[in-house]
Amino acid sequence: MTSLASRIRTGIRARRSKIKKEFTRRHSLAVRILHWVNFVTVAVMLMSGLQIFNAHPALYWGVSSNFAHPLLSMNAMQDNQGRVEGVTSVGRYTFNTTGLFGWSKGEDGHYTDRGFPRWATLPGSRWLAMGRLWHFFFAWILVVNGCLYVLYGFASGHFRRDLWMTRTDWRRLGHTFVEHLKLKFPRGDEARHYNGLQKLAYLVIIFVVAPTIVLTGLTMSPTMDAGFPWLLWVFHGRQSARTIHFVCAMTLVAFFVVHIAMVILSGLWNNVRSMITGRYALEPARAHTVEEHHE
Amino acid sequence: MSNIISTRRRRLILGLGAGAGSLLLAGCDQLSNLPQTRRVLSSEQWLTRAVQDTLVSRDALAPEFPRADIAPVFRANGTTDPDNPKYQAMARDGFRDWQLRVDGLVENPKSFSLQEIRSMPAQTQITRQDCVEGWSCIGQWTGPLLRDVLARVIPKPSARYVMFFCADPMDDGRDYYYESIDMRTAVHPQTLLAYALNGEALPIAYGAPVRLRLGLQLGYKMAKYVMHIQLVSSYRPFGRGHGGYWEDQGYTWYAGI
Numbered sequence: 001m002t003s004l005a006s007r008i009r010t011g012i013r014a015r016r017s018k019i020k021k022e023f024t025r026r027h028s029l030a031v032r033i034l035h036w037v038n039f040v041t042v043a044v045m046l047m048s049g050l051q052i053f054n055a056h057p058a059l060y061w062g063v064s065s066n067f068a069h070p071l072l073s074m075n076a077m078q079d080n081q082g083r084v085e086g087v088t089s090v091g092r093y094t095f096n097t098t099g100l101f102g103w104s105k106g107e108d109g110h111y112t113d114r115g116f117p118r119w120a121t122l123p124g125s126r127w128l129a130m131g132r133l134w135h136f137f138f139a140w141i142l143v144v145n146g147c148l149y150v151l152y153g154f155a156s157g158h159f160r161r162d163l164w165m166t167r168t169d170w171r172r173l174g175h176t177f178v179e180h181l182k183l184k185f186p187r188g189d190e191a192r193h194y195n196g197l198q199k200l201a202y203l204v205i206i207f208v209v210a211p212t213i214v215l216t217g218l219t220m221s222p223t224m225d226a227g228f229p230w231l232l233w234v235f236h237g238r239q240s241a242r243t244i245h246f247v248c249a250m251t252l253v254a255f256f257v258v259h260i261a262m263v264i265l266s267g268l269w270n271n272v273r274s275m276i277t278g279r280y281a282l283e284p285a286r287a288h289t290v291e292e293h294h295e
Numbered sequence: 296m297s298n299i300i301s302t303r304r305r306r307l308i309l310g311l312g313a314g315a316g317s318l319l320l321a322g323c324d325q326l327s328n329l330p331q332t333r334r335v336l337s338s339e340q341w342l343t344r345a346v347q348d349t350l351v352s353r354d355a356l357a358p359e360f361p362r363a364d365i366a367p368v369f370r371a372n373g374t375t376d377p378d379n380p381k382y383q384a385m386a387r388d389g390f391r392d393w394q395l396r397v398d399g400l401v402e403n404p405k406s407f408s409l410q411e412i413r414s415m416p417a418q419t420q421i422t423r424q425d426c427v428e429g430w431s432c433i434g435q436w437t438g439p440l441l442r443d444v445l446a447r448v449i450p451k452p453s454a455r456y457v458m459f460f461c462a463d464p465m466d467d468g469r470d471y472y473y474e475s476i477d478m479r480t481a482v483h484p485q486t487l488l489a490y491a492l493n494g495e496a497l498p499i500a501y502g503a504p505v506r507l508r509l510g511l512q513l514g515y516k517m518a519k520y521v522m523h524i525q526l527v528s529s530y531r532p533f534g535r536g537h538g539g540y541w542e543d544q545g546y547t548w549y550a551g552i
Contacts, residue, residue, distance in 0.1 A: 040319065043319075043320065055427070055428040055429055056426070056429040056430050063364055063431070063433065064366055064423060064430075064431040064433045065366075065370075065430035065431050067368065122324060122327075123323075123324050123327040128427065128546075129541075129545035129546045130327045132427075132546070132547070133336035133337050133339070133547070134327075136343060136552065137335075137336040137339040139339075140342065140343075218552075220429075220552070221347070221551060221552035222423070222510070222511050222512060222513065222551065222552075223511040223512070223551035225357065225358060226356055226358070226510060227347070227352070227355045228350075228351075232358060238431050239430075239431055269305045269309065272309060272312070
């Protein structure tokens, strides 16, 4: 397997080569606008969400908080020598997370007890009221932007054309996964379309994670629980809903990390340009590889 | 040559993008300190309130739970022992001298003794209390409906909000805790003046002798140690004008979410 550095070098060489590149129009104007609004909104939602989490950095399962048995908690604890450490507990397991979770530097540079660190929350200092203002204001933008995207996706055929999993996509899913692990990305005509792995990731985020995070968010509202008691039934109670909300948020973080990694590894400039101007350059197709002969 | 230029340009644009991203986040942090930002962001609550008032009917009830779900230890939050000599004296005396004054925009202002409150028809509910911090506790609350208490004083049509003035001093005695709710919340069939928790006289940590209990909003709205209820047309003249102690610290007046 070629090293990461050499692959990036190859990428740079390919970009600098004089081969005449072919372009395809990858993203429509609507998708591009919605994408960048979504980017800002999700960043604000995530960071203000962590600020809210920090007001009570513990998660539970069920209708109420069983303070003695959280599923997850982040605390500052004193060890035998009187030193304070950040301790994160997940079920029966505990981890020393000093500097990251439970005990990290506050705005004055001194260590303080807080769930997520200062750089991960909005605002950076401990300020629940402000975190809630950011969160609930941008929640409206998120929902409006999301609804526009879904309407557009169905109306324009974007979902059917670009994201719907074909039989071939399902069949080749394992193969595509292995190719991604080897950092071999589709080229030529193959790169005109999303591959199965990409489609699946986007579909899960758009149709599973996003609706779940909105619904679990609403389940935490006591007024919504009175009007729509089935929410509590679906999510096993308010505290479970809060836990699922958190897990979905962390899933989005994982998606974001992989998304950024893929954007960088498969051609940072080309990808960013395609999301700004719509133009995506097709790298010339590779010579037939051994794997392809096996098909 | 053109490639070099475009590579430079690409780096510049990507760099600017990354820079703009971090500036944006740092900027959001700084923006938090501007009162204008807080005003704009907190306007969200009126949209949320309007939508929730439309989606959820006036009589929609908070879910009730079986006895088995009652929290073994109900977390007491906020003030748990008011640093107020007058209150402490009343507490030592079992609140025999406690009087709940109900006045303002009413036809028939009246003071209620604890005995009178306790002798009114009461509702007992096992409901969930949600703290703004994120946790929930289930408890059994008993007390008369606020709307029955209000019926005794006959609100005037101009009354739009019910103010609750409390015995617990905040910020080293510079303020007292206070809260306000609208008439829709005041007449909701689960809005209680609770005098008992889990079948026992309300302990001091939970707001003795009487606290407000709401079904559809967060804990900070549920004033403890209630001493005086006043019906008003606007909550602006009170405190710093945001409708409650925590509202004056930047929390939203509408706490349905």
